[in-house]
Amino acid sequence: MNPLNIVILAAGKGTRMYSEKPKVLHALAGRPLVRHVLDCAAALQPRQVCVVYGHGGEAVPQALQQHAAQFVIPTQFVIQAPQLGTGHAVQQAMPHLTDASQTLVLYGDVPLIQPATLQRMRQAGDGLVLLTVDLDNPAGYGRIVRNAQGGVLGIVEEKDATPEQREISEVNTGILLAPTSKLREWLASLQNNNAQGEYYLTDIAAMAVQQGIAVRTVQPAHEWEMHGVNSKAQLAALERIWQQVEANRLLAHGVTLADPARIDVRGRLNCGRDVGIDVGCIFEGDVVLGDNVEVGAYSVIRNATIAAGTRIAPYSLIDSSEVGADCHIGPYARLRPGTRLHDGVHIGNFVEVKNSEINRSSKANHLSYIGDSTVGSGVNIGAGTITCNYDGANKHRTVIGDDVFIGSATQLVAPVTIGKGATIGAGSTITKDAPDGELTLSRSKQATINGWKRPTKEKK
Numbered sequence: 001m002n003p004l005n006i007v008i009l010a011a012g013k014g015t016r017m018y019s020e021k022p023k024v025l026h027a028l029a030g031r032p033l034v035r036h037v038l039d040c041a042a043a044l045q046p047r048q049v050c051v052v053y054g055h056g057g058e059a060v061p062q063a064l065q066q067h068a069a070q071f072v073i074p075t076q077f078v079i080q081a082p083q084l085g086t087g088h089a090v091q092q093a094m095p096h097l098t099d100a101s102q103t104l105v106l107y108g109d110v111p112l113i114q115p116a117t118l119q120r121m122r123q124a125g126d127g128l129v130l131l132t133v134d135l136d137n138p139a140g141y142g143r144i145v146r147n148a149q150g151g152v153l154g155i156v157e158e159k160d161a162t163p164e165q166r167e168i169s170e171v172n173t174g175i176l177l178a179p180t181s182k183l184r185e186w187l188a189s190l191q192n193n194n195a196q197g198e199y200y201l202t203d204i205a206a207m208a209v210q211q212g213i214a215v216r217t218v219q220p221a222h223e224w225e226m227h228g229v230n231s232k233a234q235l236a237a238l239e240r241i242w243q244q245v246e247a248n249r250l251l252a253h254g255v256t257l258a259d260p261a262r263i264d265v266r267g268r269l270n271c272g273r274d275v276g277i278d279v280g281c282i283f284e285g286d287v288v289l290g291d292n293v294e295v296g297a298y299s300v301i302r303n304a305t306i307a308a309g310t311r312i313a314p315y316s317l318i319d320s321s322e323v324g325a326d327c328h329i330g331p332y333a334r335l336r337p338g339t340r341l342h343d344g345v346h347i348g349n350f351v352e353v354k355n356s357e358i359n360r361s362s363k364a365n366h367l368s369y370i371g372d373s374t375v376g377s378g379v380n381i382g383a384g385t386i387t388c389n390y391d392g393a394n395k396h397r398t399v400i401g402d403d404v405f406i407g408s409a410t411q412l413v414a415p416v417t418i419g420k421g422a423t424i425g426a427g428s429t430i431t432k433d434a435p436d437g438e439l440t441l442s443r444s445k446q447a448t449i450n451g452w453k454r455p456t457k458e459k460k
Contacts, residue, residue, distance in 0.1 A: 002102045002126070002179075003101075004104060005049075005104070006105075007047075007052065007090055007097075009021075009089045009105065009107050010034045010053050010108030011052055011053050011079075011233075013055035014055070018265040022053070024053075025059060027084065029265065029267070030266025030267055030284050032064075033111040033229060034108035034109075035064065035067060037448040038064065038105070048075070050077075050097065051075065051077050051393045052078050053079060054079060067332050076111075076349050077095065085202060086201035087190045087198075090105060090183070098180065099181040101176055103180045104121070104122075104177045105176050109374075110173070110229075111229070111232070113220070114200050114222070114225050116221065119191045120173075120175065124216045124218050124303070125216050127208065128178050128182075128204065128214070128216070129176065129216050129218070130187070131220065132172055132173060133170070133171060134361055142156060142158065142174075143158070145168070152215040152217065153204035153209055154205045155202035156340070157194065157202065161320075173226040175226070178208075187204070222245075243264055243265065244260065246265040247260035250269070254274070254275075258276075259375050261304040262279040262280050264282045264283070266283065267286055268287070269289070273291045276294045278297040279297050280297050280298040281295050282300045284302040287301050287302070287303065287304055289306050290305075290307045290309070292368070293307075295312045296315070296331065297314040299330070300314045301318045302318065304320065304323065305322050306323045309325050310329065313332055313349075316335075317333070318334075318339075321335040321353075322339035322341070323345075327346070328345075328347070328348075329347050331349050334353070335356070336353065339358075340356075340357045340358070342357075347364055348364065350366065352439050353371070354369075354370070355370040355371060357374050357376060359376050359379075362396060364385070370387055373387050377403070378403045380400055380405045381400075386412070397415055398412050398415070399417040401436065403421045405423045406420050407423075409426055410424050410427065413430060419434055419435045419438075421437040422438055424438075425439060425440070425443070428440070428441045428442040430442060
């Protein structure tokens with residue numbers, strides 16, 4: 001099989017999106033449309049990728065540079081200015097492509113094309129290969145014109161089609177594969193004598209036929225693979241289609257979904273056996289759920305690993321964190337980036353943890369903030385406890401030893417260390433290290449002021 005180049009056309013303005021953002025940078029399932037296409041391109045292991053951009057200036061390459069840098073595959077960004085049609089767009093990429101190869105043309109606003117479909121195009125032959133689909137309502141698409149024997153004669157755009165041609169149900173998706181040397185030749189011969197005054201990439205099909213080069217067609221496994229985005233309504237519809245596809249994938253792998261229509265996967269979600277997910281949950285980035293994990297309703301989990309047997313109660317937010325086995329999280333808990341919980345940890349309602357490590361079987365069950373801390377095993381953190389980690393300029397760390405008991409409404413002013421087995425009395429403000437195994441507390445003496453009266457509101 002010949003080496004592969006991939007050209008991604010991403011220059012469209014997206015007028016109907018009513019946005020200053022380039023169309024291909026609008027998000028579907030948490031990632032820009034064109035990012036989906038780049039991920040698909042990478043799966044084919046091409047020799048090189050060329051992204052043709054236009055509207056929005058440098059916004060497209062700037063948004064994708066970091067992603068492109070992760071590729072082993074060289075990625076070029078080429079501007080199309082002015083924009084004179086799809087054929088003209090591909091012409092901008094040709095100087096970066098070598099002839100001894102095939103070139104696959106994809107579209108930055110057709111985000112859900114699948115690698116398996118494109119692999120079948122590569123296996124279809126060495127001539128020109130078109131991705132087509134039969135639609136009940138083909139309005140708006142170019143039609144595939146065939147002869148009496150079923151051979152492809154060419155592609156006619158709807159605005160240039162006759163009434164008879166508009167009755168054709170087989171349409172062109174725009175995605176095609178061609179020998180790079182022939183593609184270069186055909187592009188040089190394009191004319192713009194059409195209703196739009198543009199250089200149509202689709203005209204190369206008729207050129208191939210005239211030269212006796214085989215024109216073959218492949219259809220996608222799913223119609224939704226070729227759906228493009230030109231408006232917010234289309235974007236929303238495609239989002240729902242993709243989320244249903246993801247839900248079906250999870251169900252097929254044994255995940256229990258309370259309602260497959262109420263889950264959002266905005267990244268990659270990998271689940272073990274006997275995982276249960278309640279309604280309204282959102283998964284962003286890379287998320288791993290171990291065996292027997294339960295995720296309560298309306299929880300948000302982002303770039304996190306949750307080990308086996310952990311229970312996440314409703315309305316919890318877990319971000320860039322690692323949670324051990326058999327933990328209990330929430331409801332209404334927040335784990336911020338840098339959090340690492342060992343096995344058996346309890347983080348309860350309205351508890352926030354940030355950049356902290358909490359060791360085995362420790363608990364913070366109510367209304368507490370644990371930031372920039374190292375917490376030992378078997379620790380009990382009472383309600384209303386705060387690690388005061390910020391002095392107004394710098395962050396400082398709190399260290400809590402094993403088997404510590406911290407009473408409610410305690411402030412631990414970092415940097416501070418609470419020794420192993422220590423007890424901190426409720427309502428204390430601890431500014432110095434507390435020794436192992438001792439009771440440490442800091443309170444004002446309780447007093448009653450006889451005769452004191454509450455202020456009253458003055459009458460006007």
